[in-house]
Amino acid sequence: MDRYDEVLMKCKNYPKDMSFGIPGKPELFPVSPHGFRNLCEEIALTGCTVDAVHSLQTMTERYKQEYTLVLYGESSESDTLFMKDYCLSPGREGEANFNFQQIEHVKRTLKRKHGEVVYAHTHPACGTQYNCFSLNDLKYLIRRAYITNRDTYGLLITKDGFSPIKYSIQENEFFRIQILFA
Secondary structure, rough: OHHHHHHHHHOOOOOOOOOOOOEEEEHHOEEOHHHHHHEEEEEEEEOOOHHHHHHHHHHHHHHHHHHHHEEEEEEOOOEEEEEEEEEEEEOOOOOOOOOHHHHHHHHHHOOOOOOEEEEEEOOOOOOOOOOOHHHHHHHHHHHHHHHHHHEEEEEEEOEEEEEEEEEEEEOOOOEEEEEEEE
């Protein structure tokens, strides 16, 4: 167990009952974002990012594989993140990993004064829990928060819609936020 597992287990949103998970694979336990408290923040997708997100919904279902998408842009004083560009990568069936090029975009974006990043990935419609984040997904956001020393944003894309979330380092909690197509 690494330190991010320990941080995740101390999260207010950490599931107390994991009896209906996948036996022997607790890292894949589904966590519904609907159990997270709402926060008055939003991710605004603009221009090409809107098309990228909608294309990934279609591609995910057609090819039955996960994709990763790093959205990058800027924050505003009105608690809105304006995502203006992206870098995407295909994953494999049942697995999504952010690649080197995507992480380089993250590093460059976060060096800018108001630069912000959203770590997005897709889940194909398989089984009954595809609209949920896995514990691995949440752990990844925690790890990125500690590496960058700032709150992190995640977005789950499925055929049914979008689940944007924020991980707050200070509160050690995940929150639901809104998504806006501008």
